[in-house]
Amino acid sequence: MTSHIYRDVILEQHVRLFRGAMGAEFLFMDDNARPHRANIVDECLQSEDITRMDWLAYSPDLNSIEYVWNMLDR
Numbered sequence: 001m002t003s004h005i006y007r008d009v010i011l012e013q014h015v016r017l018f019r020g021a022m023g024a025e026f027l028f029m030d031d032n033a034r035p036h037r038a039n040i041v042d043e044c045l046q047s048e049d050i051t052r053m054d055w056l057a058y059s060p061d062l063n064s065i066e067y068v069w070n071m072l073d074r
Helices: 003-022 039-047 064-073
Strands: none
Touching: 003 039
């Protein structure tokens, strides 16, 4: 996936609409993959006033979604 595809397909078509439904308390969670951290993605998120959750690089222990998947698996 490229940053352009990520922006056009994921952010524009899904995240932006979901953020609109959720309101100002919406916090977007992605990871440190290169397409997610490109400048065009940052610009898109800023223009839509979407707040991104901060992630530490290479920190799987702090990846809260892994705990969710574990709980769902049980």
